[in-house]
Amino acid sequence: MTILWQPSEYQIQQTNLTAYLKTVQAQSGLRLDSYNELHRWSIENPSSFWDSIWKYCDVTADKKGEIIYEPGERFIDAKFFPRARINYTENLLRKNDETDAIIFLSESGYTSRTSRSDLYSQVSRLSRAFVKHGIKPEDRIAACMPNLPETIIGALSSAAIGATFSSCSPDFGEQGILDRFLQIEPKIFICCDGYFYNGKPIDIRDKIARVVSRLPSLEKVIIVPYLSKVLKKELDVSSIKHTCTWDDSMADQGDTEIPYHYSSFNHPLYIMFSSGTTGLPKCIVHGAGGTLLQHMKEHQLHCDIKPGDKVFYYTTCGWMMWNWLVSVLASKATIMLFDGAPFHPGGNVLWDYASSEEITFFGTSAKYIQSMEKQDAKPIITHDLSSLKTIASTGSPLMPENFDFVYNNIKKDVCLSSISGGTDIISCFVLGNPNGPVRRGEIQTAGLGMAIEIWNEEGQSVTGEKGELVCKQPMPCMPVKFWNDEDQQRYLDAYFSRFSDVWAHGDFAEQTVDGGYIIYGRSDATLNPGGVRIGTAEIYRQVEQFEEVIESVAVGQEWEGDTRILLFIVLKTGHELNEALTDKIKKQIRDGTSPRHVPAKIYQVPDIPRTRSGKITELAIRDVIHGREIKNSEALANPESLENFRICYE
Numbered sequence: 001m002t003i004l005w006q007p008s009e010y011q012i013q014q015t016n017l018t019a020y021l022k023t024v025q026a027q028s029g030l031r032l033d034s035y036n037e038l039h040r041w042s043i044e045n046p047s048s049f050w051d052s053i054w055k056y057c058d059v060t061a062d063k064k065g066e067i068i069y070e071p072g073e074r075f076i077d078a079k080f081f082p083r084a085r086i087n088y089t090e091n092l093l094r095k096n097d098e099t100d101a102i103i104f105l106s107e108s109g110y111t112s113r114t115s116r117s118d119l120y121s122q123v124s125r126l127s128r129a130f131v132k133h134g135i136k137p138e139d140r141i142a143a144c145m146p147n148l149p150e151t152i153i154g155a156l157s158s159a160a161i162g163a164t165f166s167s168c169s170p171d172f173g174e175q176g177i178l179d180r181f182l183q184i185e186p187k188i189f190i191c192c193d194g195y196f197y198n199g200k201p202i203d204i205r206d207k208i209a210r211v212v213s214r215l216p217s218l219e220k221v222i223i224v225p226y227l228s229k230v231l232k233k234e235l236d237v238s239s240i241k242h243t244c245t246w247d248d249s250m251a252d253q254g255d256t257e258i259p260y261h262y263s264s265f266n267h268p269l270y271i272m273f274s275s276g277t278t279g280l281p282k283c284i285v286h287g288a289g290g291t292l293l294q295h296m297k298e299h300q301l302h303c304d305i306k307p308g309d310k311v312f313y314y315t316t317c318g319w320m321m322w323n324w325l326v327s328v329l330a331s332k333a334t335i336m337l338f339d340g341a342p343f344h345p346g347g348n349v350l351w352d353y354a355s356s357e358e359i360t361f362f363g364t365s366a367k368y369i370q371s372m373e374k375q376d377a378k379p380i381i382t383h384d385l386s387s388l389k390t391i392a393s394t395g396s397p398l399m400p401e402n403f404d405f406v407y408n409n410i411k412k413d414v415c416l417s418s419i420s421g422g423t424d425i426i427s428c429f430v431l432g433n434p435n436g437p438v439r440r441g442e443i444q445t446a447g448l449g450m451a452i453e454i455w456n457e458e459g460q461s462v463t464g465e466k467g468e469l470v471c472k473q474p475m476p477c478m479p480v481k482f483w484n485d486e487d488q489q490r491y492l493d494a495y496f497s498r499f500s501d502v503w504a505h506g507d508f509a510e511q512t513v514d515g516g517y518i519i520y521g522r523s524d525a526t527l528n529p530g531g532v533r534i535g536t537a538e539i540y541r542q543v544e545q546f547e548e549v550i551e552s553v554a555v556g557q558e559w560e561g562d563t564r565i566l567l568f569i570v571l572k573t574g575h576e577l578n579e580a581l582t583d584k585i586k587k588q589i590r591d592g593t594s595p596r597h598v599p600a601k602i603y604q605v606p607d608i609p610r611t612r613s614g615k616i617t618e619l620a621i622r623d624v625i626h627g628r629e630i631k632n633s634e635a636l637a638n639p640e641s642l643e644n645f646r647i648c649y650e
Contacts (some may be wrong), residue, residue, distance in 0.1 A: 039445070
């Protein structure tokens with residue numbers, strides 16, 4: 001595959017990865033001359049590897065313990081640092097000075113800067129307010145919040161005292177919020193009065209009042225006056241029970257040290273939720289130590305994040321990339337927050353932000369990059385991005401043409417890190433390598449300590465073939481448990497029903513001969529015409545080359561004893577799907593892939609259903625075209641779009 005970027009020898013010598021490699025070699029006496037050798041060592045020697053990460057990242061703990069890795073009878077029974085006593089927040093707030101910890105920009109134009117000392121002070125006040133209210137370790141604190149500094153402060157305050165934090169974004173519907181938080185029974189609920197999106201202020205107080213009235217576990221509701229503050233209006237929350245304002249909740253707490261609670265490595269830090277498009281969302285519990293260690297490894301070694309770097313990721317508080325972003329404080333970097341629509345008030349708002357604030361790491365979704373390409377944006381000409389070292393993309397596969405766009409239209413000397421993992425591990429299986437080349441259309445490498453392979457139907461490891469992405473060994477970032485899953489059966493069913501005691505992640509993928517990875521889509525969304533497995537991303541790559549096409553989705557429909565492919569496309573205003581365009585699309589798919597990839601039918605639709613984190617949901621469409629009930633439309637950002645697909649069933 002074509003190499004689009006290669007770090008210079010000087011750049012390689014400056015990376016954290018090189019410094020880490022030298023440290024490992026000096027301490028172990030091993031000669032590890034390449035990334036592949038380092039990766040092999042990391043999975044063959046889990047105790048030595050994870051101990052080296054703890055030391056290199058300088059983890060702070062009350063106690064580490066002598067045991068690093070303790071295998072279990074089953075994959076999920078393995079333990080890392082079983083005798084450690086640790087606090088997640090303490091590791092994020094070690095640097096306490098007047099430098100910026102968080103910089104925030106709203107699409108409304110409102111901005112704020114939070115210094116590290118001010119962040120420490122606010123976490124101190126709020127965490128002690130939680131204690132005063134009677135919150136104990138493992139009690140749940142939930143948030144329905146925009147991507148604000150206060151959301152981070154709430155999460156860190158929760159973790160400081162050993163409570164467990166869970167969040168969703170304020171665009172969730174009432175039932176979507178309840179489907180998540182009714183399961184985990186939070187005692188404290190942090191929420192806002194509203195938010196801004198696409199130029200509109202959206203007041204959610206009535207929705208919050210209804211949610212609060214249906215959450216019997218709640219004892220306190222803390223309201224952050226975001227909308228009223230920006231619009232300079234008085235905050236009225238009289239309709240919401242158990243309320244106090246953000247400022248009032250901390251008013252009687254002085255500036256003293258944070259009352260850190262030290263707990264086990266697997267102490268519940270976050271509760272994350274699956275998308276919930278096939279039923280109630282699964283509640284996935286992640287531990288404090290595993291989350292911290294995995295994130296520090298990824299940030300410092302795979303993303304080359306250093307003290308003083310400015311790290312941005314376009315995300316909401318309902319997506320795991322928000323939790324991933326919070327942890328960059330542990331690497332003494334600055335968190336760059338943006339809340340609002342990524343193309344409002346202008347198409348370049350995020351690049352204006354990157355340029356003016358000299359952002360060093362810019363994270364976004366593949367969809368955002370594709371949308372930029374459709375708009376013919378050229379930040380390489382319009383913006384000074386000299387500070388930018390890394391661009392990361394996730395959420396869906398980044399197509400080879402999108403790689404070209406980044407290097408031709410954003411920046412030539414940049415490490416483009418397509419990354420893939422998920423809520424299930426709150427991190428990545430495959431991601432960037434700042435010391436290695438970026439090849440067109442490929443994710444650079446497997447994560448250190450992640451024993452992944454691609455397996456065929458017979459459970460054999462393959463290279464250069466498509467198959468299931470699996471992980472053969474336990475990792476610190478695997479879930480501690482699923483909530484209310486006492487016999488662990490739902491946990492086992494989620495990842496171990498495909499192969500015995502081997503984690504099957506649910507990605508249809510390929511390891512290339514160059515050692516990179518290509519993700520073709522979710523395994524449960526793969527198409528199977530004539531018994532041949534086809535990844536949906538293979539079709540999208542061909543279709544979205546057409547200038548008229550904004551986006552597309554392909555699903556399989558059971559038809560006459562086989563499966564036929566249906567393709568749905570959203571076209572730019574002024575364009576219609578006619579016979580000529582249909583024929584051109586089919587020819588492009590046939591020429592670019594194979595005759596088996598060609599859809600039986602192509603339909604034009606005005607919109608495509610997405611989850612709240614912006615991912616296209618093929619499974620909901622597949623249910624509609626088979627006449628099946630949609631079990632949880634509240635999980636979708638635009639459930640009304642499903643009506644566009646009923647014609648294929650009716």
